[in-house]
Amino acid sequence: MPAIIRLNKKGLNDLINNVKENGGNPGELEDLMAEVIENEKSERPVKARPRTMRVEVEELTTAERLAEEVGELFPGGITGALLAECIEMDEKYTLAELKKMCVEAGLSPSGHKKELAAKLIAHRREKEVT
Numbered sequence: 001m002p003a004i005i006r007l008n009k010k011g012l013n014d015l016i017n018n019v020k021e022n023g024g025n026p027g028e029l030e031d032l033m034a035e036v037i038e039n040e041k042s043e044r045p046v047k048a049r050p051r052t053m054r055v056e057v058e059e060l061t062t063a064e065r066l067a068e069e070v071g072e073l074f075p076g077g078i079t080g081a082l083l084a085e086c087i088e089m090d091e092k093y094t095l096a097e098l099k100k101m102c103v104e105a106g107l108s109p110s111g112h113k114k115e116l117a118a119k120l121i122a123h124r125r126e127k128e129v130t
Contacts, residue, residue, distance in 0.1 A: 009033075009036055012029065012032065012033055012036065013033065015029060016029045016030060016033060062083065062086075062087070062114060063078045063083050065114075066078050066083070066086065066114060066115065066118055069111065069115050069118075070111075070115055070118045070119060070122070073118065073119065073122035074118075074122060078118075082118070082121065085117070085121055086114045086117040086118050086121065087114070089113075089114075089117035089120070089121070090113045090114050090117055093113070093117075095112075095113050095116075098113055098116040098117060098120070099116060101116075101120055102116055102119060102120060105120060105123050107119050107120070107123055
């Protein structure tokens, strides 16, 4: 009569490794391990993975963004020359400097660098006209 041995998964894995180390063929034991793993998988509830929603949004160009934010200051629209001047001021001054210049000119200091530059340019052009 064959002996009955009860092994947990670790014990079965140790037995497989022992047979391999001693030059034996653990084929049937490996098949048994595969069954154990398969049974474990079928007994576990399947966890639903949260789905990640990916939304791609096309970003506005700098000119489009400025047109939305300060376009009313420029009846002729945001032209290439105006855009170039905003970019030049953006590169030349820090945000703090542009905010200070806006306060000194009596303008709102809120906004990003190019927006503040556009406000200052519009203010300067307004002063030149009057």
